[in-house]
Amino acid sequence: MKRRFWLLSLLLIIALAGTAFAEVKTFTVFTGEPLPDYPGSTIVGDIIEAETGVKLIWEPLVGDLETKVGLMIASGDYPDLVVAAHFTSLLKDAGALLPLNDLIEEHAPNLKRLYANHWEMLTQEDGNVYWLPIQAIPYGPDTSRYPSLGFFINKRVLKEAGWPTIKTLDEYFQLIEDYMAKHPTIDGEPTIGYLTLFDGWRSFATTNVPQHLMGYPNEGEFVPVMQGNRYVVTEYHTSPTAKQYYKKLNDMYNKGVVDKETFIMNYDQYIEKLSSGRVLGTFNQFWQIQEAQNYLLRDNPESIFVPLPIVIDPLVEERQRDIPYVQPTQGMGISIKCKDPVGAIKFLDYLIKEDTQRLLQWGIQGVHYEVDENGLYYRTPEQLELFRDPDWVQNVFGRPYFFNAFPSLRGLDENGNMFFPDTQPHLIYSDSTDSEKEVMDAYGVKSFSDLFNEPIFKKYFPLWTITMPAGSPAHIEETRMKDVLHRYVPELVMSSPDQFERIWENYVRDIKPLMVEQMKVYQEGIDWRMENW
Amino acid sequence: MNTSVGTVKRGTFWHRVKQQKVLILMTIPFLAHVIIFRYVPIWGWLMAFQNYWPGKSIFQQTWVGFENFRLLFNDPVFYQVLRNTLAMSIIKLVFGTVSSIILALMLTEVRRIRFKKVVQTISYLPHFISWVVAANLVRDALSTDGGIVNEVLMKLRIIKEPIMFLGIPALFWWIIGASHVWKEVGWGAIIYLAAIAGIDPTLYESAMIDGAGRLKQIWYITLPSIRPTISVLLIMNLGWVLSSGFEQQYLLQNGRVIDYARVFTIYELDYGIKMMRYSFATAVGIFRSVVSIILVFSANQLAKRWGQERLV
Structure with missing residues (x-):
């Protein structure tokens, strides 16, 4: 009798736990950067989790991004959301990414609206969009405290x-x-x-x-x-x-x-x-x-x-200085291994909307920033002090975990403020x-x-942002050219001055032939962009 | 007549199977392991003859014959890689083996058990450190910014200025060799210690009676007795000559020494997997496997001719 009671209560606990977990969706995400483990609870993280019911599991980058992406493709083992920085097109070529057009059309009004400016750049030759770059500029560009x-x-x-x-x-x-x-x-x-x-x-x-x-x-x-x-x-x-x-x-x-x-x-x-x-x-x-x-x-x-x-x-x-631009060749995609693409795109749609972006950048009004009589945001010295501490921003506030590699917004927002606090024009100097x-x-x-x-x-x-087709002669040439640079540049700098001329001649001899194919690809890309963008 | 012989043979075969039932059952898991992990993957070699693209089935791949091998043998980097791999493997093989044997000999000559145990433990500890950690130790030790090697050399007044060891191309192979010896010497000595422990003590007694000193005992008793172990290990290691490690070179290399640091595994990564040229990487792998098999069998034949212990 007693044993049966225990068994029953155990079952009950399991059932309860099961329903509790069922409400939380989890997505694995690879952001291509070596972020430390998520602290478990952060200011923005908790709000995002409460509002979306989505829990992210971050796969950190260990070692070389290129290697990691190569091995990911070789094994076919992709996280739900994936960012491969400048190797993103490799993922697409390997068929690892889902086309996002229909998903966005049906489930993501915010993404559609805020990425509208960049849609042509993002559309690939097959007419589909596979990834969303960071820092879209929906309302107008910004200036920043530091040049790039x-x-x-x-x-x-x-x-x-x-x-x-x-x-x-x-x-x-x-x-x-x-x-x-x-x-x-x-x-x-x-x-x-x-x-x-x-x-x-x-x-x-x-x-x-x-x-x-x-x-x-x-x-x-x-x-x-x-x-x-x-x-x-x-x-x-x-x-x-x-x-x-x-x-x-x-x-x-x-x-x-x-x-x-x-x-x-x-x-x-x-x-x-x-x-x-x-x-x-x-x-x-x-x-x-x-x-x-x-x-x-x-x-x-x-x-x-x-x-x-x-x-x-x-x-x-x-x-x-460069004009603010969107990197059209890299961004976050949803992989073919994602079991719930609709849930994933809805999550990204939540992240991109102005309120969430404001939360990630400025924080909570009255706690992390204030609004003056003209509707402009600013921070008190104490608030500023908090955000100057990179440890606090990462481990307590939690911004990097939802911002760095995710679709995001920059420049002017819809009411004349800047999405990035440090680009707020009247504050660049005063802050x-x-x-x-x-x-x-x-x-x-x-x-x-x-x-x-x-x-x-x-x-x-x-x-x-024009990339060489994977494995093409131009791509091989690029690798070889970088090899030559890797080899010669330290030698050029570290040799004794009387050796310099000789090394320079060898360097020029070796590197010159390794540019021909690449320049062809770049020229085509530039011509195409001048015509179509 | 013939049939009766056949049945007799068959009879003895099944009889034997029955007799060794337990032994055979015990070998099955290992046999399965070898088949699954060593033979089944050989199907992947087909990739070398395709222009392989992930996510497509075998029928959708384009077949290119020996194109990947042609590219490989026409690549000047390939010959550089071959040279580096062979050089580093041979340095590691020679110095690794010699140092392990010497350490084993010295340890057996030590009479104090506790000292011997301490030395042995310390010497094989580095074996258990992953190269990721070990490479950083080596980097730190060789640094010009307070690295211990430079500090000691400067204190001894052997050098005036710190030397940037990891930045000198000609030194790279030897740094790989030396760090390999540091990391593996104790581990490698274990098997020789075991072989030495198996030598009949009466041999030493009679040698002593004949007036042989310690060095002569080592030369005439110990070394000849462990010769079979040495030759079997050498033959086996020859199979790895074209592998020569990956992490060690990968983690210690830098742009300055790349011409001397790139080995096959790094080449496969840089010019194969990273560029999604899986077929090319496979072709390199096949080349390595075939050469390794040839090396092992020829070494085996040589050993046979010289009347040494053999592998097969």
Whole structure:
């Protein structure tokens, strides 16, 4: 009798638990980034779960994204929602993604409305849309506090030199060299003059530089140059600018300004060194150093990095900033392994609507932001302080888990505010830290972007979102070309100066033949975009 | 007559089966394992002759004959990869084997049991660390920014400036060899220790009576006695010469040394799987397997000719 009672109550518990779980839908999601495990409960996460009844299970990226995606395709084992960054088209080619057109038409009015501007770009040759990129711009573009890339320099250097205005690579390194000669150590540790990142796929932080020195924004491995009335794809890896740039790095390496370890350190070591505050200069795209900058802003505000528009020659016209654009070649897709595509698209539709985006960016009104009499949002100093702490934003607020790789919105919102608090025009300056303000004041600007010239609108922009067809000769050529870069660039920089000419000649000889097929594909892509977008 | 012989043979066969029933039953799981995991996947070799695309059935694939092999043998990188793989394998094989044998010999000569156990444990501990961790240890040890190797060399005044060991292409193979020896020496010694323990002690006694010292005993008794073990292990390891690891090179490489670091497994990944050229990757795999089989059998034949212990 007693035993039967136990059995019954056990069954009851199981049944109850079963119904409780049935209400929560779970989706597995791979976002292509190495996010730490979800803390279990966060401010935005709990609201999203309560409103949608959806629980996400994150599959973190361990190791190399390319490898992970390759193996995912080989095994056919996909998560429900999948982001493969610049390898997204590989997933589509492998038939891993569901076409979203009908799903969105029937179940996702918000996605349809907010992605309408970008629909043509997202439609593939077969007429379907397979993925939704991050940061759609439904109402209008924004400006930001930081430009997307630049030669960054430690604030200490500028301050000590009396806030000079510098334009060329030579001046930039001269400044660093002078500072280094005066201050061989910072906080007791050896000063690092210049760091350049060369870890795996991130090594574009080193090899992309010549195009920027020529004044271009980030186009990728080639730059389209206007000739007559047509954009002609042109290579820059063997240009005189590239040669001057590597020669300069070579000089600086041999003088001990460029860190000895720079070519063998990985990304983690790079961020660690930058965060230490003893690095004087580095070139990069801002998002690659943002983590370090956030730590510096909090813990070492005198050593923050200031982006500078540096070109090879004072005569070069600098246009390094890019116009806000949507990356049409990557985004989140729903995989063929997803058992409930309708539920998944409804979840994404919930995430994209203005209120959710506002929640993710601004937080809860009255708690995380306030509204002034003109209807403009702002944050009190205490609220600002909270959001400056990257640990808090990630582990307590929870934004990265629902924002980073998910469909999202940027720019103006429907009532004249900005989706991103740090781009709120009247707040870019006023919400900056004191340390940032000091630099802006010294240069008479209201944002670091203002140190740069206005960008030029180009319809195709940017070139790098054109991808090589998987396994094609152009694709193989691309891999080989990157191999050559990987091999020669460290050699060019680290060799003794008298070897430089010889290595440069070999480099040019080896890399030249590895561009032909790629340039054809890029040219076709550019022509197509100019005609169809 | 013939039939009667046949029945007799058959009779003895079934008789034997009956006799060894238990043994045969015990081998079945292993046989199944080998068939399922070693033979069934060979079907995948068909991919090498297709332009394989995932998600399509075998009838929808395009067949390309030997195109993938032609691409492989025409690729200059292939010969570089072949050189690196062979070089690193041979370095690892030679130094790995020699160091393990020497360690085993030294350990057997140690009389203090506790010391011997401590040394043995310490020496095979690194074997249990994954290369992901071990590679970081090696990176740290060789770093120019306070790495222990540079520090020690500088304290000893052998060098003035720290050397960037991992950035010197010519050193890469040797770093791979040295870190392999560090990680595997103790583990490799275990099997030789076992072989040495199996030597009849009376051999040593008689050698001692004949006036052989320790070194002579090692040379004339120990080494010849473990020669069969050494040759069998060498033959078996020859089968792995074209594999030569993956994680070790992958995790220790950097752009500067890529010409010396890329081995077959990395090549298959970079130029195969990452670019969705599964067929090409398979072709590389087939090449490796075929060469490995040839190597093992020829080594086996050589051993046979020299009157050594053989595998097959």
